Every structure is written in C-alpha cells, then in structure tokens.
Amino acid sequence: MEFLDTVLAAHRAYLLGWNIGEPGDPDLLTYRSDVPHAPLNGVLRVTGRTPQDALTEARRRLDGVLRVWWVGPDxxxxTADGLASLGAVDVARLPIMTVAIGDAADAPTPAGLHISESTDLDTFVPAYARVSGIPAEGVAAAIDREKAFSGDGTVLRLAGRLDDRIVGTAVAWLSHGLVTLYFVGTQPEQRRRGIGAAMTRAALDLAGERGVRTAALTSTPVGEPVYRRLGFRTVGTFRLLTF
Incomplete structure (x- = not known):
C-alpha cells in the first residue's frame, strides 16, 4: 500500500496544480480550474466525512463547473456507494497502472514522426483538447491554466509532429519520485499507427534520463491495451462519479 499511496499522492499533486479555487482540506481534497471539462474540476479524496457532508461542502466549492469525484484507494x-445512494452516477472505472521504466517494452517510432518537448502552449493545448474532450470554448481557459500551472513537481510536455503538425501529445508529471502521464492522445485521423505507444515510450525515456525509475498513469478503456503491451500493470482502481 505504501507504493500505491505514493502513486496517488503524485496524482493529487498534479491535479492540484490546476487549482484556482480555495485550498482543499486533507479530509475533503478538491480542485477547481474553471475549465469546462469535468476531470479538471473535482474531488480527489474523502476521509473522515460522511458522504452527505462531503457532498454539501463539495457543491459549495465547485458550484458552476463540471466536475467528477475520484474515489480510489485513498x-x-x-465512499462511492454512499455517494451513489445520494444520487451520484458512475462515469467510469479506471485502472491505476504502473511500470518500472527499465522493464517497459520498446515502441517503434512511426515513420516521419518527430517527438520533442513543447513549450508552445498555444498550439500544444488545442492538440490535446481535441482528443480529451475539452470543448472549443474551454481551450483558452486551459491554456491560461497551463501557463499558470504550479505544483509540487515538474511538468514536461511532449509533442509528436508529422509535417510540422502536432498529431500526438503526452504530459509527463515528475513528482514524488515517479513520472505520471496525462493527456496521452493521438489525433483521430492518425490513430492505429502506433503514435500513442511511441508518445508514451518517449515520455518514459525522458523521465528515465532525469533519474526516474517508475511510471504511473490512469488509463481509459481505449488506452489500456496499449499500456499493457508496454508493460504497465494495474495496481488499483478509481471509480469516477458525478451528480
């Protein structure tokens, strides 16, 4: 459980980097970005509170924004069943996956794909927004939050380009001795070419060069087979709920 606690702490640290709301309490940890995309606003952890009390306070803090509840091992x-009894509905059950970077499988880089760090958030954010569900009207806010991002760690952003156009993205979050991956995605017209696997492998390599030995992520159902082929294994599960 100690290792999983570290993975969860790194995940919390990343999402709190988006927070522009009031600070969360240890027993009800919330974050608010004001980006109209539910995973970028929500509740990260509930401990020592009844579901009804947690719901009342979370509604006050997160009023007016789309949000989710990350109910996991922490x-x-x-908690999840208690929230469901109050009307919450399941959004997804997402595996928490990890791999030792040195044990991860290789992933060939598709012909013509060039992967490098990106600091141009005005082009990087719209690329990952298109495949992650951030609506067009929320892109400007996402860019602003990325530019103001402040967290207990280091953010590395990788862009995969074909003919100078971003077709793949990955965000590598270095915190708590791990690299945690976010916004790994491929533009729809370029899928099934191995770009997602190549982006993931490039992020692992970049973290490894910085001395990191373990990688973690929370997978969608679409991405899970790709990550399993790279050697990631499930160590826990998040149950995502909303009202």
Missing amino acids: SDAG
Whole structure:
C-alpha cells in the first residue's frame, strides 16, 4: 500500500496544480480550474466525512463547473456507494497502472514522426483538447491554466509532429519520485499507427534520463491495451462519479 499511496499522492499533486479555487482540506481534497471539462474540476479524496457532508461542502466549492469525484484507494471505504445512494452516477472505472521504466517494452517510432518537448502552449493545448474532450470554448481557459500551472513537481510536455503538425501529445508529471502521464492522445485521423505507444515510450525515456525509475498513469478503456503491451500493470482502481 505504501507504493500505491505514493502513486496517488503524485496524482493529487498534479491535479492540484490546476487549482484556482480555495485550498482543499486533507479530509475533503478538491480542485477547481474553471475549465469546462469535468476531470479538471473535482474531488480527489474523502476521509473522515460522511458522504452527505462531503457532498454539501463539495457543491459549495465547485458550484458552476463540471466536475467528477475520484474515489480510489485513498478515500474511505464505502465512499462511492454512499455517494451513489445520494444520487451520484458512475462515469467510469479506471485502472491505476504502473511500470518500472527499465522493464517497459520498446515502441517503434512511426515513420516521419518527430517527438520533442513543447513549450508552445498555444498550439500544444488545442492538440490535446481535441482528443480529451475539452470543448472549443474551454481551450483558452486551459491554456491560461497551463501557463499558470504550479505544483509540487515538474511538468514536461511532449509533442509528436508529422509535417510540422502536432498529431500526438503526452504530459509527463515528475513528482514524488515517479513520472505520471496525462493527456496521452493521438489525433483521430492518425490513430492505429502506433503514435500513442511511441508518445508514451518517449515520455518514459525522458523521465528515465532525469533519474526516474517508475511510471504511473490512469488509463481509459481505449488506452489500456496499449499500456499493457508496454508493460504497465494495474495496481488499483478509481471509480469516477458525478451528480
């Protein structure tokens, strides 16, 4: 459980880097970006509070924004079912996956794909927004939040380009001795070419060059087979809920 606690702490640290709301309490950890995309606003952990009390306070803090509840191994047992009894509905059950970077499988880089760090957020953010569900009207806010991002770690942003156009993205978050991956995505017209696997492998290599030995991520159902082929294994599960 100690290792999983570290993975969860790194995940919390990343999402708190988006927060422009009031600071969360240890027993009800919330973050608010004001980007109209539910995963970028929400509740990260509930401990020592009844579901009804947590819901009342979370509604106050997160009023007016789309949000989710990340209920995982760091929340009190029974939290998800308690929220469901109050009307919450399941969004997804997402595996928390990890791999030792040295044990990860290789992934060939597709012909013509050039992967490098990106600091141009005005082009990088729209690329990942298109495949992650951030609506067009939320892109400007996402760019602003990325530019103001402040967290207990280091953010590395990787762009994969074909003919100078971004077709793949990955965000590598270095915190708590791990690299945690976010916004790994491929533009729809370029899928099934191995770009997602190549972006993931490039992020692992970049973290490894900085002395990091372990990688983690929370996978969508679409991405899970790709990550398993690279050697990632499930160490826990998030149950995502919303009201």
